[in-house]
Amino acid sequence: MTDLAVLLPFLLFCFILTATPGPNNVLVLASGAQVGVRRTLPLIVGIAIGVALQLAVVGLGLGVVFAALPGLHLLLSILGLAYLLLLAWRIATCGPIRLDAEATTPMGLLGGAAFQWINPKAWTVSISAAATYIPVQHHRLDVMLAATLLALVSLPCVGIWALAGSVLRNGLADERRAHCFNLAMAVTLLVATLPPLYQLFTH
Numbered sequence: 154m155t156d157l158a159v160l161l162p163f164l165l166f167c168f169i170l171t172a173t174p175g176p177n178n179v180l181v182l183a184s185g186a187q188v189g190v191r192r193t194l195p196l197i198v199g200i201a202i203g204v205a206l207q208l209a210v211v212g213l214g215l216g217v218v219f220a221a222l223p224g225l226h227l228l229l230s231i232l233g234l235a236y237l238l239l240l241a242w243r244i245a246t247c248g249p250i251r252l253d254a255e256a257t258t259p260m261g262l263l264g265g266a267a268f269q270w271i272n273p274k275a276w277t278v279s280i281s282a283a284a285t286y287i288p289v290q291h292h293r294l295d296v297m298l299a300a301t302l303l304a305l306v307s308l309p310c311v312g313i314w315a316l317a318g319s320v321l322r323n324g325l326a327d328e329r330r331a332h333c334f335n336l337a338m339a340v341t342l343l344v345a346t347l348p349p350l351y352q353l354f355t356h
Contacts, residue, residue, distance in 0.1 A: 163286040167303050170281075171204075172310035175274040176237060179342040180260065181311050183244055185318025186334065188259045193315040199265025200311055204278065205304035207269050211279040212287050212296035229271065236271050237342060245339035278303075 171177075177200050184193040218225065260268070269275040282303065287295055324330055 159286060163282070163299065164302065164306060166282065166286065167306040168310060170274075170278045171303075171307040172313070174341060176272050176342055177268075177275070177311055178314040179338055180240070180268070181314040182318040183335075183338045184259045185315035186321050187247070187318075189322065190312075190315045190319045192259050193318070194312075195262040196260050196265040197308065197312050197315060199260075199262035199267075200269065201304040201307045202262070203266035203269030204275055204307055205300040206266065207275055208279045208282055208303050209296055209300040212283040212299060213293065229276070232271055234273065237273075241339040241342045244342065245336050247335055
């Protein structure tokens, strides 16, 4: 992992996978619009911690367990999809943005970290990263370094979505605009889960 021939492609992999639309970024965008960037920071940090822990666990052996028990991965993915459906419904029906943001409770650090364990895209990132960039005869240091780098890259890549949400915030106090935005976020959240789920059920 300290070899630049591996490190640079891994950093690019982390950037692309954490900056592009997915359940995490849609949640952060919606939270940024609802409560602003400052109150979304715990969610952003929680996501970074969650993806790092997930990659560490997969790199240290859970990937082998999934290979031996594919049904376990399938079960986690189904549970994740069920939760995402509930989350999409809540986003779609949450109403106009309240400019008195203190009255709204966003998902926090622990929620953001825990969400990764049922996030299909996060599992895809962790399993792909472990299989592609962490050597089979790895040292634990390789796994820890990869997990740390993933967390560090994800912070700005996910954080920019909160900034985008906050820019939209004032315009979303209007009920009609808020309804369209919330519906679009709910649909985007569901669409973002399709590629990893398709990959799961076709392999």
